[in-house]
Amino acid sequence: MGESSSSVSVDMERISFGGQEHRVLTRHGPLSVVVYGDMEKPPLVTYPDVALNQMSCFQGLFFCPEADSLLLYNFCVYHINPPGHELGAAPISSDEPVLSLDQLADQVADVLDFFGLDYVMCLGVMAGAYVLTLFASKYRECVQGLILVSPLCKAPSWKEWLYNKVMSNFLYFYGMCGLIKEWLIQRYFSKEVRGSWQDPESDIVQACRSLLDERQSSNVWRFLQSINDRCDLTEALAKLQCKMLIFVGEYSPFHADALYMAAKVGGRGALVEVSYLYEIFLLMISDLLVKLMELCYKMLSFQVQACGSLVTEEQPLAMLVPMEYFFARYGLYRASQRNCSPRSPLSPSCISPELLSPESMGVKLKPIKTRISLEV
Secondary structure (H helix, E strand, O other): OHHHOOOOEEOOOOEEOOEEEEEEEEOOEEEEEEEEOOOOOOEEEEEOOOOOOHHHHHHHHHOOHHHHHHHHOOOEEEEEOOOOOOOOOOOOOOOOOOOOHHHHHHHHHHHHHHHOOOOEEEEEEOHHHHHHHHHHHHOHHHEEEEEEEOOOOOOOOHHHHHHHHHHHHHHHHHOOOHHHHHHHHHHHOOHHHHOOOOOOOOHHHHHHHHHHOOOOHHHHHHHHHHHHOOOOOHHHHOOOOOEEEEEEEOOOOOHHHHHHHHHHHHOOOOOOOOOOHHHHHHHOOOHHHHHHHHHHOOEEEEEEOOOOOOHHHHOOHHHHHHHHHHHHOOOOOOOOOOOOOOOOOOOOOOOOHHHHOOOOOOEEOOOOOOOOOOOO
């Protein structure tokens, strides 16, 4: 990460929806980074999916009242936008080469260098999850934990590769046309919120369509080209030293990738079998389970019921309780005096048992096997 010492920042005073936008010059070109919160707090770095930015990918999660006391109270958030995806971005010159995913991961390292961040928590969505996982494998000493939403981790199948190529051509020649927007909406959301001839689109889908109109199609094309040339991360997963928390929407096109990733990261050690993750989840109320979690889990995986890939927008509340426990394991969770939400089992308030059912939190928990080695 020493190579990025030439990073500089401009446009320091631009305010973006309550956050301060910094223009960071990395070794592979400029990036927009929007910072929310007190920079003395622990850093949380985010990276969105193709054609999204900090508003269209993370607004639902970060701006809901329950999340305010969890995320903005405990962290300073650094939203990294992919090149040319920030609000008001100009088209990237056609003379500039398309960046590889390795180069995008190096840009994340340059951002950390610029802000003087040594050790960060990461939150990535789909293509952004791939970039941050690759970053974590290359800069292992810098990543404390990974929270991944509908992550990609394998090379694209021939079907996905060909489909992306067709969409790339449409983007290149026709821009952000109706076909491209419809393809992206299907990539992000489930049928439940996309609507039908009987039911109108939900507000979040309509808002996303509006924000897609603001994207520079040539810049989206570049990111799509990069992600379509991705390599299999299976070997990189073996190098990871950090803990992981994975969310995946039940109807996500990347559901299989997420399950594959969970299996590759979670299958280490030997011989303690847990029949249902939900039984473990209920036991987490006790201090005993928190200690057991440190022994048992390299990774937790949650499938969010009736949801597409973009869990952060479609069902953000389903992410909060697992994230609280994940942060608590690192000593990064402090209960806020403003937190009056009954969703938090870590809050001192009394909790009705029905609030802990998976249905109430929009979480579908699958049977898993977890193995650990125990020395007597």
